[in-house]
Amino acid sequence: MKILVTAKRVTDPDMKIKVKEDGTGVEMSSMSFKVNPFDEIAIEEALRICEDKGGEVVVVGIGSDKAQTEIRYGLSMGADRGIHVSAGSELDSDAVARILKKVVETESPDLVLLGKQAIDVDDNQVSQLLAEYLGWGQACFASKIEITENTARVEREVDGGIEVVEIDLPGVVSADLRLNEPRYPALPAIMKAKKKEIKKMTPADLGVDTTPRVVITQLAEPPQRKGGRIVEDVAELIKALKEEAKVI
């Protein structure tokens, strides 16, 4: 079993973010970063599958040289080796999916496991696009994965219950929050991860044009929450909801 997993470098979800003054992005200078929590879940799942069935886990990260930190994190969790596709600027989901397609073609994994979305931009598109470009089956938002000979049986949480889908392997699966609880890397494993291989490539090596097709034109802080108001009676409440809030 060979599993390709993704490790995106994202802003630490526990930190407060600030929009740049010109609205073109997020103020990065004071931010700390970590691996996308959904990717962490995907890595954990890949490790569990391979611990059970044997195999290799390869972590792919796309981004600046700093993105190697998150690839190393995956390696310190226990993944076998890494691939770093260096890309200077922020890529849109489509470019990421096209890069991953090329990586998949060179690595020929049995399964690609990704986080369902990255918690920075929350696009939630890469897994679906990738499956489409590869022409593989996709099972997104997995809360349980069972691997058999050449299929993956995936449970996904939907409103009112669990939906079960089965896809042929090779295929694409994306991890939802309750799939597992990722392990903390052990200190000796962090030491060992230092010596594991990270292969470096560029989008050009892979023949992918990363010119953005989606451009962010404006970002803005959400409006400040105003304090509440205590009303005298129901009549006043209804009036306020109708005339001020205009919700009924």
Next chain:
Amino acid sequence: MGKNKLQKRVLDSAKEFIAKEIAPVAAMTDEKEKFPLKNFKEMGRLGFLGIPYPEKFGGAELDYLTYATIVREIAKVCASTAMSVVAHTGLAGNPIFSFGSEKQKIKFLKPLALGEKIGAFGLTEPNAGSDIAAMETTAEKKENHYILNGTKIFITNANVADIYVVAAKTSPEKGMMGISMFVLEKGTEGFKASGKKEKKLGMKGADTGELIFDNAIVPEKNLIGRKNWGLKILHQTLVGARIGMAAIALGISEGAQKYCLEYVKQRKQFGEYLYHFQSIKNMLADMEMNTSAADLLLQKAAVMKDEGRNVTKEASEAKLFASEMAMKITKDAIQIFGGYGYSQDLPLERFFRDAKITEIGDGTSEIQRLIIADEIIKRPT
């Protein structure tokens, strides 16, 4: 003194575990006086318990500075847990690592480093605390084993440990020079923890108990180093342990300081935030200066130890200063919080109670002053 990238990665990973797993149970660990077994085992799996030891003995093969830094991070949120770690890794692990045979290291140090077993260190006795020479526990050689008789008190991890490193007199007539160190396993005939759990002012989550040796039969191969090497082994062990204790004291101080810096920006009296008042500023300034100074002394001692130098004086300085500052800083922290600081709803009073042991354990402040003075008096002038 900069940290390299790898140390930073190790530290970030440790911080995450500490914040998510140790911090949330710290108040409960104190209140219930419950040894944090689950987290202890998990720390073993994560390699926190054998940080400075080689990989072949189950360690993470990192330096003493990293070890001290992680102990300090733990103490910022739960000093009881940090104290248990230091007794295990430093006090019990170090004598085996530094003086034990290869076989002893595989048999005893490795399971300690991996957290499969828990370690304790028994030196203190009812009539021998600071005065090691007054030790009454004896070890008499019989054929291929030693017979131990005596009692050890105030032993950290006594009731939860599986492996015990203990001091006993093999040549009582030689006084201080007649001490040897042994490693004992739980279940050794004639040896047990009495089951008494010391009720304490602080460090309530750390287990403290008594060891009873009643004709305990200890195989000769469990002697650490050579016969009558005890003093030398104890000296090195305690010097190392003082760096750990300094790290605990500094961690407690930093934990308290962090709360203060948040509170002074939230609490208003007389229409002003507390940081506005000069007497509060004075306390904040002293806190910062004293934690910075303790940090430098600690780092100096740890780095020098990593360089293989003699740190007798430096370890005592770091421990003495950090522990006395921990008392002052935690006292001031309660003061800054006023009535809220005195309440168990916040951890300030716990920090204050936990701080006190750092002035007593691994040699009292008075003893540290004797050590420092003796070290400088013997310097050529």
